[in-house]
Amino acid sequence: MAEQKRPKWADWADHIRSLDDPAKNFEKPEALDDLTIIDLSSRSMAGPYCSSLLAELGAETIRIEQPGGDLVRSYSPNGFMHRGTGMAYIQEGRNKYHITLNLETEEGRDILKSLVGQADILIETFPAGKMDSWGVGYDELAKINPRLIYTSITGYGQFGPESGRNQYDYDNVAQARSGVQYATGEVLPEGKTLEDMPYATSTKAGPWIAWAVSGTFAAVGILAAVYYREMTGEGQALDVSTPEAYERLNDYMLHWYADQGVVNERFGNLDTCLWLYGFYPTKDGGVFLGGLRLEMWKAFVDIVGKYDEWGAEEWTTLAPFMKKDWQLKYQAMINPETLKYTSQELTMKSIEYAKKGRLAPITPVVAEIVPPWAAMHDEVWRDRGVFTPVQDPVYGSIVCAQAQWKSTETPPRTKWACRPVGYDNGFIYLKYMGYGPVKLRELTEKGII
Amino acid sequence: MPDVFKDYVKKKFSKPGPLKGVRVLEVCTLLFGPSGPSFLAEMGAEVIKIELPPAGDVTRSLNPFGWFYKEQSPMFMHINPNKYYMALDLHIDMGQQIFKELAAKADIVEFNLRPGVTRRWNIGYEHIKEVNPGIIYIEKNGFGQWGTYAEQDRPSNDGASQALAGYAWMSSFPKRPPLKQSIWICDYYGGLMGEVAVLAALHHRRKTGKGQFIEMSQTENIMRVMNWVWPYQQMTGKGVEPAGNRDQCICPADTFLCADNLLAALAAPGPDEFLGLCQAMGKAELAVDPRFQDHTVRLQDENALAILKIIADWARTKTADEIEALGKEFSFAATRLHNAKDMNEDPQRRERGFVKEIDDPLYGRYVEHEFPVMMSKTPPKIKWTVRPVGFDNEFIMAKILGRNQTQIDELYLHGVLGKWKDMQGRRPPSDWDGQAGYIIRR
Numbered sequence: 001m002a003e004q005k006r007p008k009w010a011d012w013a014d015h016i017r018s019l020d021d022p023a024k025n026f027e028k029p030e031a032l033d034d035l036t037i038i039d040l041s042s043r044s045m046a047g048p049y050c051s052s053l054l055a056e057l058g059a060e061t062i063r064i065e066q067p068g069g070d071l072v073r074s075y076s077p078n079g080f081m082h083r084g085t086g087m088a089y090i091q092e093g094r095n096k097y098h099i100t101l102n103l104e105t106e107e108g109r110d111i112l113k114s115l116v117g118q119a120d121i122l123i124e125t126f127p128a129g130k131m132d133s134w135g136v137g138y139d140e141l142a143k144i145n146p147r148l149i150y151t152s153i154t155g156y157g158q159f160g161p162e163s164g165r166n167q168y169d170y171d172n173v174a175q176a177r178s179g180v181q182y183a184t185g186e187v188l189p190e191g192k193t194l195e196d197m198p199y200a201t202s203t204k205a206g207p208w209i210a211w212a213v214s215g216t217f218a219a220v221g222i223l224a225a226v227y228y229r230e231m232t233g234e235g236q237a238l239d240v241s242t243p244e245a246y247e248r249l250n251d252y253m254l255h256w257y258a259d260q261g262v263v264n265e266r267f268g269n270l271d272t273c274l275w276l277y278g279f280y281p282t283k284d285g286g287v288f289l290g291g292l293r294l295e296m297w298k299a300f301v302d303i304v305g306k307y308d309e310w311g312a313e314e315w316t317t318l319a320p321f322m323k324k325d326w327q328l329k330y331q332a333m334i335n336p337e338t339l340k341y342t343s344q345e346l347t348m349k350s351i352e353y354a355k356k357g358r359l360a361p362i363t364p365v366v367a368e369i370v371p372p373w374a375a376m377h378d379e380v381w382r383d384r385g386v387f388t389p390v391q392d393p394v395y396g397s398i399v400c401a402q403a404q405w406k407s408t409e410t411p412p413r414t415k416w417a418c419r420p421v422g423y424d425n426g427f428i429y430l431k432y433m434g435y436g437p438v439k440l441r442e443l444t445e446k447g448i449i
Numbered sequence: 450m451p452d453v454f455k456d457y458v459k460k461k462f463s464k465p466g467p468l469k470g471v472r473v474l475e476v477c478t479l480l481f482g483p484s485g486p487s488f489l490a491e492m493g494a495e496v497i498k499i500e501l502p503p504a505g506d507v508t509r510s511l512n513p514f515g516w517f518y519k520e521q522s523p524m525f526m527h528i529n530p531n532k533y534y535m536a537l538d539l540h541i542d543m544g545q546q547i548f549k550e551l552a553a554k555a556d557i558v559e560f561n562l563r564p565g566v567t568r569r570w571n572i573g574y575e576h577i578k579e580v581n582p583g584i585i586y587i588e589k590n591g592f593g594q595w596g597t598y599a600e601q602d603r604p605s606n607d608g609a610s611q612a613l614a615g616y617a618w619m620s621s622f623p624k625r626p627p628l629k630q631s632i633w634i635c636d637y638y639g640g641l642m643g644e645v646a647v648l649a650a651l652h653h654r655r656k657t658g659k660g661q662f663i664e665m666s667q668t669e670n671i672m673r674v675m676n677w678v679w680p681y682q683q684m685t686g687k688g689v690e691p692a693g694n695r696d697q698c699i700c701p702a703d704t705f706l707c708a709d710n711l712l713a714a715l716a717a718p719g720p721d722e723f724l725g726l727c728q729a730m731g732k733a734e735l736a737v738d739p740r741f742q743d744h745t746v747r748l749q750d751e752n753a754l755a756i757l758k759i760i761a762d763w764a765r766t767k768t769a770d771e772i773e774a775l776g777k778e779f780s781f782a783a784t785r786l787h788n789a790k791d792m793n794e795d796p797q798r799r800e801r802g803f804v805k806e807i808d809d810p811l812y813g814r815y816v817e818h819e820f821p822v823m824m825s826k827t828p829p830k831i832k833w834t835v836r837p838v839g840f841d842n843e844f845i846m847a848k849i850l851g852r853n854q855t856q857i858d859e860l861y862l863h864g865v866l867g868k869w870k871d872m873q874g875r876r877p878p879s880d881w882d883g884q885a886g887y888i889i890r891r
Contacts, residue, residue: 088676179788227468241821249634255815255816258793373682404670
């Protein structure tokens with residue numbers, strides 16, 4: 001990357017970096033190192049993601065799988081496996097201890113109860129009622145440990161008319177039920193059918209965002225419940241439904257329909273509420289353009305040399321630009337202009353404009369739309385510790401997304417990437433149950449671990 | 450159903466929120482900044498939203514295709530419930546002093562400004578730490594506080610993060626241009642993750658008395674979500690490409706066009722689920738087909754595309770509701786695609802109190818989403834919506850800083866405190882009676 005002149009506030013940047021650079025994470029304490037978590041997640045990645053977030057903060061996290069391992073270990077593009085583990089779980093097994101336990105047996109359930117007696121938090125993702133049918137639902141476990149924070153993440157919640165469904169929680173189904181997928185996607189032009197353009201339909205996000213959102217809401221709920229417990233000594237049950245969690249991030253759609261009867265429909269790469277805000281084509285790909293203040297939109301028009309021709313000087317409000325017909329009209333006018341440049345050229349023009357443009361320091365947001373491959377190789381993210389590989393004793397050097405936030409005192413950190421099924425049976429059963437090799441052999445023979 | 454959730458919705462207001470007693474100051478605009486403190490407010494924290502008078506938060510102007518609710522931005526309403534509204538000019542010395550006095554009595558302060566701005570306003574972490582060593586101080590923005598992009602002073606927002614993280618790239622159909630989400634996912638999700646950081650810091654402070662400084666880049670944060678993408682690229686040397694509605698890591702998991710031209714999504718990777726689906730299709734033999742029997746083998750592209758084609762042909766002969774019903778009967782995950790109408794009319798959402806009516810003194814009755822974590826002992830709850838700029842100045846100044854009316858008037862005179870501009874979204878709704886909603890009435 002080219003040398004750049006540093007800003008006036010560079011001393012601030014250096015000062016903060018000296019305090020929160022992820023390279024120094026292991027010199028710092030951990031916020032949650034007094035908490036023990038039992039993660040019983042099954043088939044859903046929302047649970048493991050939730051426990052990852054807490055394990056990154058130091059919680060001792062015991063991941064319990066049925067003997068043979070959980071189905072999530074098989075989740076991987078094209079079935080690609082690394083030492084028997086799929087690409088998804090090799091990220092979200094991080095920092096956890098992995099043990100096996102057969103909950104179909106009474107002895108297995110007794111062992112779970114003993115572990116629960118020593119735990120702070122339990123996370124499970126079975127269809128509602130499954131844990132109760134095993135006799136290890138919240139009502140039972142709270143008798144053993146009233147301080148327990150028992151967290152269920154499911155498709156349909158623990159109560160409500162649909163909660164009796166015997167169905168597991170999957171990301172793509174949750175995205176479909178949230179209302180978000182409905183309103184996202186390319187617009188089918190008039191006169192065309194889905195047979196002509198099968199891609200011009202409601203489209204889900206590529207990443208497991210519904211699972212991530214429900215897992216993160218669960219983590220926020222858990223931490224709030226911990227706060228309450230520290231004050232009162234009381235644990236409680238938490239109920240998160242993945243489609244609801246994701247739908248909570250869906251903004252005005254609910255209210256718009258209730259008040260106006262409008263069903264929010266797809267608007268392609270424009271935005272129903274915002275201008276300037278969308279994806280535009282360039283010579284070598286595309287960019288996001290954003291400017292939610294009138295001056296930023298004017299600055300963009302200036303950058304592409306249309307300030308006078310389009311009459312930008314006369315504009316006094318952004319309001320009319322947000323209307324649908326104006327959005328489509330100006331989109332058509334902008335497209336040929338952005339196509340004259342590469343994404344990089346437009347990005348640099350925006351940065352330069354902030355220094356020398358007629359409306360400087362105001363400038364529009366210009367961001368290249370990059371493939372994940374380019375994101376992973378971007379030196380800026382690497383410098384900020386986002387893709388620092390984890391040196392895992394079993395799986396080798398693994399690139400793990402991490403350092404999603406940085407802090408001066410208790411930053412998140414990744415210690416190991418994953419563990420094979422039952423890898424920590426020896427350590428965890430000894431530490432929590434006093435089981436040595438003789439007992440473990442016996443339990444293995446009985447099919448309990 | 451666990452007994453503890455019996456009558457959950459009915460009994461909500463007999464229990465406290467989990468964050469009772471936590472005080473938060475927010476100096477945030479748009480969505481990334483304010484969303485996080487809102488989640489805390491929904492869980493019972495006292496959140497004071499500080500805006501610059503007289504125009505306040507830009508979000509007050511935003512709207513879908515020109516629709517406002519009683520002159521207010523529906524987005525602003527959705528993102529900012531349960532807060533107290535204060536307008537304080539942080540550009541001037543006396544405003545900064547008042548902020549510091551408030552921060553001395555707060556647990557958490559949140560900002561979303563460009564790097565270095567809080568320091569210029571004399572309310573940077575170092576300044577606040579002096580008056581409150583236990584403060585938890587978070588700054589959220591596009592590129593963090595240091596590094597090349599931050600130092601270029603690049604502006605950013607949700608769409609830029611979707612673009613720069615590779616998120617948009619992998620969210621379209623194959624060979625189609627990248628696709629932007631219809632929601633501001635990097636804003637909201639960044640706001641949410643920020644509270645993981647803040648609440649963990651609160652726990653640490655309880656143990657040690659120590660506060661901390663936290664910074665978050667929304668682009669870095671959304672990359673955390675894309676978990677399998679990174680080791681897959683590392684180990685195969687191949688970039689991840691989009692796959693439309695098909696889940697690349699789970700098979701079958703896709704959205705299908707149905708006989709009634711509606712869409713249904715289903716997923717059935719587990720052996721029991723896959724068998725259930727095959728039985729529902731009347732093709733139980735597929736469950737033992739060597740191409741499909743084992744999930745890892747079924748995921749191989751050739752096999753995955755083959756089974757998805759079989760399901761797609763079958764789905765075209767059933768309505769979306771029929772597929773959802775078959776999912777229930779045969780225990781595989783399936784749903785008709787929901788839209789805004791379903792969100793409003795679905796009994797499940799209503800009976801769980803997830804979709805509910807707010808009864809607000811300024812804005813009347815309207816529907817809103819509840820906080821999506823149901824907590825048996827400490828139910829989170831939305832109680833009221835947004836307020837005009839500076840609406841609660843008197844209350845905050847009296848309650849927290851003990852200022853009397855003469856002193857408050859003095860601050861107005863010097864432009865330290867401010868009230869709303871006579872402008873859409875800033876002033877009260879036109880049917881306001883001049884009193885409703887005020888906590889301290891003059």
